[in-house]
Amino acid sequence: MKSLTGIFKITCSVYLVLMSSGLTDTYGQWVEQTINLEPGWNAVYLEVQPEPRECDVVFQNIPIASVWCWNPKSSSAQYISTPPSPESLQVGHPLWLAYFPPGQPEHIATSLFNLIGGKAYLIKLNDIQQVQWTIKGEPRLPSIEWQAETYFLSGYHLSDGGAAPTFGDFFSASPGHNGRPVYKLVETSGKWEWQSAGANDPMKRAEAYWTSSQWSSDFTGPLAVGVEQTDGLVYDKILVEQTLTIRNLSDSNTTVEITLSSSLSPPEGTYEPVAGDVPLLYWAGPPESNSPWQQLPPTLSIDVNSLSEKSLRLAVKRSAMPGEGLYQSILEIDNNQGMTVRVPVSAEYTDLMGLWVGYAAIDNVSQPADQNYPMLPKPTASEFQFPLILHVDPNDNVYLLRQIVQLWKNGVMDTDPITGMDFVKIPGRFVLVTDESLFSDPNYGGSSLRDGQPRGRRISSAAFSFPQPIKMQPVPMSEPFGFEGAVFELESPIVIAPDDPLNPFRHKFHPDHDEPEESYEVTRNIALEFTSNVVGASLTAGWGDTDIGGIYREVLTGLHKQEIHVKGTFRLHRISQIGQLNDGR
Secondary structure: OHHHHHHHHHHHHHHHHHOOOOOOOOOOOEEEEEEEEOOEEEEEEOOEEEOOOEHHHHOOOOOEEEEEEEOOOOOOOOOOOOOOOHHHOOOOOOOEEEEOOOOOHHHHHOOOOEOOOOOEEEEEEOOOOOEEEEEEEEEOOOOOOEOEOOOEEEOOOEOOOOOOOEHHHHHOOOOOOOOOOOEEEEEEOOEEEEEEOOOOOEOOOOEOEEEOEOOOEOOOOOEEEEOOEOOEEEEEOOOOEEEEEEEEOOOOOEEEEEEEEEOEOOOOOOOOOEOOOOOEEEEOOOOOOOOOEEEOOOEEEEEEOOOEEEEEEEEEOHHHOOOOOEEEEEEEEEOOOOEEEEEEEEEEOOOOOEEEEEEEEEEEEOOOOOOOOOOOOEEEEEEEEEEEEEEEOOOOOEEEEOEEEEEEEOOEEEEOOOOOOEEEEEOOEEEEEOOHHHHHOOOEEEOEEEOOEEEOEEEEOOOOOOOOOEEEEEOOOOOOOOOOOOEEEEOOOEEEOOOOOOOOOOOOOOOOOOOHHHOOOEEEEEEEEEOOOOOOHHHOOOEOOOEEEEEEEEEEEOOOOOOEEEEEEEEEEEEEOOOOEHHHO
């Protein structure tokens, strides 16, 4: 395993530098939230980020009198006793933002222009009957920052249908909230006021309540869901695996059900269309086990003990994506106790362009002395490994490399003719170089510091001697590079001259090789067959995306009067998505 360790030391040392891409903005994974607005005042909670979010657009067909959003300027306690009736709200209140529809005299005093998901609103409806308000948007994860002894207006992520949790059961999961008063908005004799809710009263989805905590807290319910990014599970084009954390804050064991559901189509506008569902894998084994990654079932059940936490590793399977686009889904986490958290999931398709580094492990070699099967590869006593380097360009051309060097190409500056100020016309960037003549080009420099001096990062394989990249081509009816069943072979054989100083089969100090005429021309034909049926493939989350491999075959002539056939396996890991060699020269 010595050479294998060496290969992955090289790979790891250049991975962070060579990987040239960044995360993009999330575009939304779309769901709808429906809220029934009653005549008069309504305390509502938005679980989604409406898109579009402008109040004039969101409330265009709703007979709204006014909309209010609590916006305290400090963390000091504002409402220690019973919160005041919404009827007392006045234009210009320092703790509230307000929206008044066009056409109303108060419209000029509007201070609330956009709706923000994950917030509570007081909405006054100008109508005599119930109005159904449907909002399309991206799910927002629960998030509240409780200040000690400060009342906060918020709603909670409750389940559709089924038995609703009571206020007592819901807040008993938080010592800071347990037993403290909760106020809900009610109408009494034509007047709207906040009344204390009973511990056995059921909660309602999309309804907002006033309550407070004895001390600072981030409590949002007995089910707490954590993700590595605040926006959800955003895999973009780079990430392969993320961890979902599930905490049971209640004093009873629960079974959490995780369901992957489809995203709705986006609202009208310039939003990224849904290319399909995000194909997800999950890892079920304990940390010390070599459990394989498994397809996430329609519903996955996980037992979570009281006051405990479980982590779920989720990986995107980009090899299951049929083509370009943004794949979007919704992950619903339900604790079967009346609470559901919806997590947006998104991932982008990526092709296999870039630099691939790994190794070939030869464990079968033919025996010419075998009279019956002289060309049949047979198992060896031990395997022989050597580095393998491939590159895929933007046109899907595949090249076998002997060496590659990462350099930095300086950017191009220009001067604005009006302001006289310099600006970056073309930014500097990392480049992958195989042409050694570019090493002396002043536009290229080192990509990292070594002993205080900029130096290039070099990856090479002593198993090959050709000076320039050699193109590989698919056999007839082959799948594309890296896909299951793809077979690629050299476009032309590798020919090693007897006097080639890099000939890996000639030992300069061997008495039988000290003269070129004592060596022979060697020809190498290499073929790579891509398959997931190799050791470790099922243990790799990014197989088919960031990691590929399969069966390595080679035929050598010139080393023996008969051909030598070798066979083994190979594995490659993508360490860069740079598509051009030698900067396109």
